Each structure stands twice: as structure tokens, then as C-alpha cells.
Amino acid sequence: MQAQVKLGRISGISIGLHYSWFIIAVLIVLSLADRFHAVNPRWGEAVIWAAAIVTAGLFFVTLLLHELAHSLLAKARGLRVRTITLFALGGVSQIESEASDAKSEFWIAIVGPITSLIIGIILLGVAWLAGWLPGTEPTTPFGAVLLWLGYINITLAAFNMIPGYPLDGGRVLRAVIWWITRNADRATRLAAQVGQLVAFIFILLGLFQFFKGQNFGGLWLAFIGWFLLDASRASYVSVELMAGLRGRHVADLMDRECATVEGHLSLQDFVNEYLLRSGRRCYVVVRGGEVTGLITPNEVKAVPRELWPQTSIQSVMRPLGQLRTVSPETPALQALEMMSSEDINQLPVMSNGRLEGVFSRSHVLRILRTNTELHRA
Secondary structure (H helix, E strand, O other), X not given: OOOOEEEEEEOOEEEEEOOHHHHHHHHHHHHHHHHHHHHOHHHOHHHHHHHHHHHHHHHHHHHHHHHHHHHHHHHHOOOOEEEEEEEOOEEEEEEOOOOOOHHHHHHHHHHHHHHHHHHHHHHHHHHHHOOOOOOOOOOOHHHHHHHHHHHHHHXXXXXXXXXXXXXXXXXXXXXXXXXXXXXXXXXXXXXXXXXXXXXXXXXXXXXXXXXXXXXXXXXXXXXXHHHHHHHHHHHHHHHHHHHHHOOOEHHHHOEOOOXXXXXXXXXXXXXXXXXXXXXOOOEEEEEOOXXXXXXXXXXXXXXXXXXXXXXXXXXXXXXXXXXXXXOOOOEHHHHHHHHHHHOOOEEEEEEOOEEEEEEEHHHHHHHHHHHHHHHHO
């Protein structure tokens, strides 16, 4: 999940917001305003709205702390963490590689809910010290903010421990199965299947509540179920993909028949004669029979359309010397991790200074899909 708004970096980890965060932020502010108005309408509209906005902002700070707990522990265990993105249903840490053992997976997964639980207990304790009594409504805006944040963080901890992969509880379940079976792939498959079952239950329960008249609450639960179902299926596909790549090298999966294009060609001719006709997204640029670089639609889109007829491929391509390359003997999983960390879709394959082929996501997926269909036949 890509962030549309960059907020900065913490401990080398990029922090950002997905566009869906703004939607849920508005809904939370509106919901809190109604809640605080019901608690004590004498606070006044300005106080109620200020408390709602501050509470919503602090809630997302606590979400960030939850994700930072995952990320910092992952880094301490030797894993690379690129970004944390806050979105409509919470947050996600983009950890570039899997934990090497079940113990690391367990602690990385469970530290987030533990963090939220501790935050919730501390906030309720501060509210109690400020005069709030359990079982009563807060009498001050400060107490209302603390109370809501305390309860929502405890709820967040409990929700994340639902054994639905890839929720934290699902990852804890995966770690336990991994520890018992000593098989990470099997553990992921089983945890993802449990996650799909939990997702179906959420969807059915949400639809049931909706038709019983609970409207938004039911639809929200069904939406969470749909999101969890989609994420569980994606996790299942991912583990099948990793299993198909394990033990294979770049030479086994690269595209040896590299499409080439002359560097003197204009972008307009390149688009009309190559991109639109072939469907390929990556071309090797040659000049005088020598490979000089690569060009993809990304480089073309960076140039205003009206300049395409006057702009040569050579002037906008990515020079070979500036590209990350791999050798035919490089493990396929290592090459994919490299593409993920560099946010690129293809890697030139070089051997003894010669271009042997191109290793690309799309070509790898086509080969694996074909192999899967043949095995099912």
C-alpha cells in the first residue's frame, strides 16, 4: 500500500498517509462530535469540535505507535523496514523480508497489540487520576478524550488479536503453527485459510446486522470482512509464489528474448510502433549494436506529450551504468527483494559485461501461472 502524503522519517522508516486515511479521519471526527455532544452538551460547540479533532489526531498517533512497535522490533531482529502507512483500517508496516524463525515472527506480531493495550491502560489510568470513575461519564473534555482513547486502544488490541491472517492475531497463529510444524509455508497457508474463514464470518455478521436495521455498523463490519478476505487471499497467493521461486535462479525465469529499440528513435515513434502494438513495458536501448540502457512507460510519461516528437529515447532512457543489475546465478527471491527495495519492476541480467536477458515481475508471474495451470491439468 503506497502512501500519498509523506510525513517524514522515524528511525530511518518513512511515515506516510494513504488517501483513505482522510475519509476515516473525517468520519471519526463527526462520530466523536456526536459522542461528546451526547456526553455533555453544555461544553459548547467549539469545545466539542476541538475535543473531537484533538482526539482523532491522537488516535492516529497511537496507531502510529502500534506500527512503530512492529517495525522497530523487526529492525532489531535484522529485518529491513521501508515504510509505515496509515490508512482507513489502521496502519501497515512494509517489512521487506520474512522473519527467519517462528520466535521472531511471534514477537514482531504480538508487540503491536501489547503496545496498544499498554497505551489504553495508561490512558484510562490517567483519566481515573483526573477524577473519572469507572461506570460513569467523564465530566470534562480532557477526561472524555482520555476515556475514548483508552477504550479504543484496548479495543484495537483485542481486534488485532483475532486469528485472521494477516491481522496480528493471524500472524501470531502462523508463528505458533510454524513452531509446531517447522514449516513456514504450511503455517502461512493454514493461517491464511483461517483468515478467510474469519473474514466470511465478519461479512455474514455485518450483512445480518445491516438487514436487522443497524445500517452503518453492519456495513462497516462487512467492509472489514471484505478487506480481511482480500488480504488473506493475497497472502495465500504470495506464499504460493514464494514457494514456486524458492531454489530457483534468475537464469531460470528471465526473459532471454529482449525486445530492443534504437536510441535515436523519437518517443512518439516509440509509443506508436512499439509500446501500443506489442504490449511490452520494458525495452533494451541499443546504439551501434551496443546496449546503452532501458526504457519503460515511466520514462515516457515523465516527458510532456507535445515534446514526444522532438525527444529521443536516448535522452530519457535509464543508462545501463545507473541500473541495478543481477547475474544469471542470483537467487530469484533475492532479485525480487531487490526490486521491492528499489521500487522497480525489472532488472537487467548481466554476465561478463554482456546483457543476457531481463528479469521482470510480469515475466516471472506468467511463468509461474503457466506452471500452476499445467500442474492442475
